[in-house]
Amino acid sequence: MATLHRPPVPALRALVDSIWAHDPSPGAPSLPGAREHVLPTGATHIALRIDGPPLHIFKHADDLHGQGLGHAVVGGARTVYHLRDVSQPSASVGAMLRPGAARVLLGVPESALAGQHTPLDQLLPVGEVEALSERLRSCRDGAGRLAVFEHWLLVRAQGRPVALHPALVQVLRRPGHPEQRAADLVRASGLSHRHCIALFRQATGLAPHDWLALQRFNQVLALAARPMETWSGIAAATGYADQAHLANSFRDITGMTPGVWRRQADPATPRHVPLAPQVLRP
Template identity: 45%
Template sequence: MGNDRLIAAATAVTRPPAPCLRPYLRLLWAWAPEGGAARRPGAREHVLPTGGMHLVFRLSGPPLRLFGSAADARGQTFGHAIVGGARSAFYLRDVSVATRSVGAQLQPGAARMLLGAPEGALAGAHTPLEALWGRSAADAALAQLHAAADPEAQLALFERLLARRLATSLNAGLHGLHPAVAASLDAVDRGDANIGTLVARSGYSHRRFIALFRGDTGLAPKEYARVRRFDRALSLAGEARRHDWAEIALAAGYSDQAHLSREFSALAGMGPQAWRERGAPSPRHVPAAGQIRSRR
């Protein structure tokens, strides 16, 4: 596979997409729990924001169920093929049954090409895929993925499905990122650029630039930069758990530890120490208070 090296651990497979899809996808993954669908009644987890979108097919277990708050006992279900829009705070999901799944993390500007709607129309929410592809296409994709023999085969099939949709969009003359957004995205992602400067460089009015950026990412520039800075802090904390929070805060771009702590509470629904004490296997999928550890 050359540079497309598979990274496999047990029944989890994660890899970059084929070269033709890399401008549109960050990552492909497949997950199958060992020993079947273990049940943990009432288990929930906080899914923390990354600034990006994802497309997921759940291949076993119940449909995705999300909760509006810790006090929400009923929740809302979204089906087995779901698009998760860009968010600026965590959401709470049911993980009482471990499920098999295959999915992709999308690059900014990819939603229009692969899903048929811009990021701005899907932000802050989960959308059943059938609402975007139509029920027939979504059901057909689910059936094909169900029939694949193993996670590697599922990813190969999933990749082909997305490549075909991309080819159709390109043939129809559709485009991904707007040039003004593409030119500013790295700087906004790093959080080291003044929005006014980016607006001036774009040649558009402030209102038009914000609208273009939100349309292609789902978030306004400052909001996007805020979430990406938080994601940098999560990566640092996950890779170097012995580092103190003051060091992590400065390395991620916060003014001090108190600033990071406030952002943690706002974006993750818990403070930094609570996040660390929960011992989550993934820094962005954290057991809710009182819950045991969980995985996709």
């Protein structure tokens, strides 16, 4: 298995945080019933599968049927995990967007995409997704697909600069303090409470409170990837009242305890946590 993950070219960095391409190992076997927990980033994502079955997701472990989504989707900003079918190996490419980028690249604000997966072809002109998919399928490897996908993003962005409200630019770039509150963001923006919340939701898909909670969760994951860090130390460093407070929040966001995450997650892909294959009842 090979995964390429990098920042985009400079011309895209105001809109795109990172891009990636995944190639399964040659001859990788099918794993009937296999799923993985996909943990939230707080950002909007674009993802295209090049081969294999369409993307299929589940709300939780007891969801036996799930939802089929197609091969090209936009994942809106989420506050909690979902599960993804990984029973069939497949190649894919994708991007994690910055706040405000969805309106530029896809024509809709992040608030219209949040908390759900939307087929990409519902947001773009007829035939554009199929044409992109054909170009991606013609590539020999992940590096080639990543170049094609990045070029498509550049074409979509051409002449369409990101247009975040200046007050939001300052707020979103401020380094997050573990004990920062939504009221602090509103105060720093200089806007009225109602105006700030509305603009923030349009740009990120989340309310400031939820966005801050995910920024803190991101800090937790970064520290937890270091085996020497204790959960009590991580709780203290990230502003939780104690280890129990951290554990409860972690379980709400990820659907698993911190200990299970640490045993099952690969530090290289901490937001994609494999689960044992499920035996699904009819």
